[in-house]
Amino acid sequence: MAITLEACILILKEHHILKSSAIQDNLTQRFENASYDSQTVQPKSIFFCKGAEFRPTYVQEAKDKGAICYVAEQPYAEGNGMHALIVRNIRKAMALLAQAFYGYPQDELFVIAYTGTKGKTTASYFTRGILDQMNDQHTALFSTVDTVIGREATDTFKSPLTTSESLDLFRNMRTAVDNGMTELVMEVSSQAYKESRVFGLTYDVGIFLNISPDHIGPREHPNFADYLHCKMQLLVNSRKCIINAETDYFDQVYAAATTTTEPDSIYLYASDAFEAPEDLKIDFRYRSEEADLAQSRFKLKADSLKAEQLRITGDYALDLIGDYNVNNACAAIISSGLAGAVYPETAQGIAHVEVPGRMEKTDIPGHGRVYVDYAHNYASMMALLTFLQNEYNDAKVLLVVGAPGDKGVSRREGFAKAINQLKPRVFITSDDPGFENPEDIAAQIVSGINQDQVQVTIELDRAKAIEAAIMESQPGDIVVLAGKGTDPYQKVRGVDTPWPTDMAVARSIADKIKED
Numbered sequence: 001m002a003i004t005l006e007a008c009i010l011i012l013k014e015h016h017i018l019k020s021s022a023i024q025d026n027l028t029q030r031f032e033n034a035s036y037d038s039q040t041v042q043p044k045s046i047f048f049c050k051g052a053e054f055r056p057t058y059v060q061e062a063k064d065k066g067a068i069c070y071v072a073e074q075p076y077a078e079g080n081g082m083h084a085l086i087v088r089n090i091r092k093a094m095a096l097l098a099q100a101f102y103g104y105p106q107d108e109l110f111v112i113a114y115t116g117t118k119g120k121t122t123a124s125y126f127t128r129g130i131l132d133q134m135n136d137q138h139t140a141l142f143s144t145v146d147t148v149i150g151r152e153a154t155d156t157f158k159s160p161l162t163t164s165e166s167l168d169l170f171r172n173m174r175t176a177v178d179n180g181m182t183e184l185v186m187e188v189s190s191q192a193y194k195e196s197r198v199f200g201l202t203y204d205v206g207i208f209l210n211i212s213p214d215h216i217g218p219r220e221h222p223n224f225a226d227y228l229h230c231k232m233q234l235l236v237n238s239r240k241c242i243i244n245a246e247t248d249y250f251d252q253v254y255a256a257a258t259t260t261t262e263p264d265s266i267y268l269y270a271s272d273a274f275e276a277p278e279d280l281k282i283d284f285r286y287r288s289e290e291a292d293l294a295q296s297r298f299k300l301k302a303d304s305l306k307a308e309q310l311r312i313t314g315d316y317a318l319d320l321i322g323d324y325n326v327n328n329a330c331a332a333i334i335s336s337g338l339a340g341a342v343y344p345e346t347a348q349g350i351a352h353v354e355v356p357g358r359m360e361k362t363d364i365p366g367h368g369r370v371y372v373d374y375a376h377n378y379a380s381m382m383a384l385l386t387f388l389q390n391e392y393n394d395a396k397v398l399l400v401v402g403a404p405g406d407k408g409v410s411r412r413e414g415f416a417k418a419i420n421q422l423k424p425r426v427f428i429t430s431d432d433p434g435f436e437n438p439e440d441i442a443a444q445i446v447s448g449i450n451q452d453q454v455q456v457t458i459e460l461d462r463a464k465a466i467e468a469a470i471m472e473s474q475p476g477d478i479v480v481l482a483g484k485g486t487d488p489y490q491k492v493r494g495v496d497t498p499w500p501t502d503m504a505v506a507r508s509i510a511d512k513i514k515e516d
Contacts, residue, residue: 001174003101005029005069005083008046011100012085015200017093022075022084029083031069034101036094036167041065046101048094048167049076071097091196095166099200105173106201109140109184112335115234116209116244118380119328120162120187121145122320123209125355126332127185133349134341135183140176142186144374145356145486147172150179158488163192166199183339190221190230198237205335206238208257209328210247212379220407232256242334244327245270245282264306267338269330283307286330288323295319298326300333310337312346319352320359321391324383357485360503364470365513368398368477370506374485376404378414381482385422388478397424398469400502401482402462403445404491405436412441416448424480425472426456429465431483432491462490466505481506 006027012018033045038058041047043066049059059070059078069083070076073090087093099106112127114120121144128148131139141148144162149155149172163186164172176184188206192198211231221227228249235241235257243253245268257266269284276282283304289297296318302308312333318325333346341349357374364370375384385397399419403412419426428445430438438460449456459465466481473479481502489496500508 001102002030002032003034003046003097005031007100008069008071008085008097011096012087012093015092015096017087017089017096018085019088020086022086024081024083029068031101034098034167035062035067036165038062038065041067044068046071046097048090048097049073050090050094089196091166092199095196095199095201098167098170101167102170102174105170105177106184108177109173110182110339111184111186111201111203112205112207112339113186113188113203113234113238114207114209114331115188115190115231116207116247117212117377118375118383119209119324119331121374122325122355122358123207123328123332124185124187126318126329126350126353127335129353130332130336130341130346130349131183131185131339133345134336134339138180138182140173140181140184142169142172142184144187149176150181152179155179161191162187162189163197166197169197188234190227193230193233194221194226201237203234203238205240205242205338206234207242207331207335208232208235208247208253209244209331210379211249211253212377220409228252236260240265240267240338242267242269242331242338244268244331245276245280246274246327267307267334269334271327284313284330284334286326288326289315296321296323296326296329298329300330310334311342312337314343314347316347317351320355322359322383322387324387325359357487360486362503362506362510364473364479364506364510366475367470367513368396368473368475368479370470370479370481370503372481372485372502372506375480375482377408377411378418381415381418382421384482385418385424385480388480389422392476392478396474396477397422398427398473398477398479399424399482400427400429400462400465400469400480401445402429402431402433402438403441403483404432405434405438405441407434412444413448415445419454420448420450423454425469426454427465427469428456428458429462430460430490431462432487434491435493462499462502463505466502467509470506470509479506 031046033042035041036048038061041062045067046069047062047067049072056076056078059076070079071085124143128139128141147159241257267283270282272285272287286300302313360372362370375381428442469479490499
């Protein structure tokens with residue numbers, strides 16, 4: 001793809017982002033590559049100077065590798081001889097120019113976007129399962145776990161971020177379009193709006209699942225109000241909206257949706273038991289049916305004319321257990337209906353979806369059953385542990401959990417709160433400590449736990465913590481390995497250190513027990 005210098009200037013001026021420019025020659029200069037990493041610059045590149053730790057030497061490196069223009073919030077002497085576009089907000093500028101550079105690929109896709117404190121990944125995989133049933137496997141996916149931009153094995157890879165940097169995001173969209181993908185399901189994090197990664201992007205359908213305190217800390221959101229504001233921006237930038245009517249702060253969330261979307265294009269869903277205010281019309285209701293430890297079953301019904309017109313109501317089953325997964329499934333079914341899917345293909349598409357890192361289980365000979373789940377904050381931890389305790393008739397639960405460094409500081413207090421409420425046997429360990437001291441993170445979690453009522457062990461070696469929990473468990477007990485899901489690495493001081501995954505560690509322990 002490519003873009004001219006003149007087009008860049010016009011786009012930045014249109015959005016009142018351009019402060020000044022230094023042009024070396026004619027405006028028809030074409031940029032054939034784009035990068036924000038000086039290590040990946042190619043000839044005839046436009047280079048974006050972003051990041052709190054950006055160094056002027058990066059401009060020189062980019063220039064030496066063939067960059068002919070840089071975009072920055074201040075001029076750099078190292079860029080003498082290059083075109084320079086000085087902007088008010090580098091991240092917004094990069095998002096706008098990335099879209100143009102890759103030919104506005106979002107216009108060639110039906111884009112469904114999810115936000116919420118929990119459930120984004122599960123709902124996204126459910127939606128992809130349904131759409132793949134409808135479009136013969138032509139659904140792209142941008143999730144916390146995987147990025148899928150085509151049908152070949154090489155077109156699926158691990159995602160570095162829940163929502164990628166804008167240049168990567170629109171490049172992946174363009175590749176997906178070129179690979180024949182027709183729909184895109186993506187997760188949108190609060191940080192994506194905080195850092196303007198999706199600035200200027202409008203979704204065909206935006207879904208708000210839920211909200212609870214998370215991602216609050218010195219490197220993320222300063223407070224909950226900022227977190228909620230960023231979450232609600234997804235609805236402001238969606239043509240049609242779907243909202244879980246049972247979410248906290250519903251009035252604010254619904255009001256945000258109505259600022260840009262007519263009520264007829266906003267769909268509300270809730271459980272049968274939810275008592276809505278008299279002036280609030282719920283479009284879809286769901287009722288959980290008989291369930292077991294292998295499958296969830298539920299019925300979805302329409303309570304409004306616009307809901308009936310989608311033709312998606314009926315009986316459903318999931319291979320993923322838990323009432324909270326039924327809630328996620330309903331959002332996926334409704335969003336798929338807005339993309340054109342109808343019953344029974346909606347039921348067929350969602351029935352056997354597997355979500356990496358969600359409720360994966362294995363039995364350990366002579367010990368308990370192990371569950372691996374990505375539960376990584378207070379809300380998801382409460383939902384997971386409450387469900388397991390109920391399903392297993394208050395079986396003993398042994399929990400292995402840690403908290404990441406450099407972000408989500410509020411999770412540490414949230415974990416302690418959930419542990420105090422549900423009182424599992426706890427092993428505090430490491431989970432992507434980043435540049436923080438793992439001992440300090442563990443101490444912060446433990447400081448909030450009532451150790452008069454909860455038995456706590458600190459074991460920072462995650463593999464040893466998992467083994468200790470499994471070996472202590474007895475038949476009938478539940479061992480929960482929370483937080484990492486299928487992550488194949490530990491982030492330690494800027495290095496992605498290989499990690500075999502929690503389930504691989506658990507299974508290796510099971511194999512060792514069998515050999516003994």
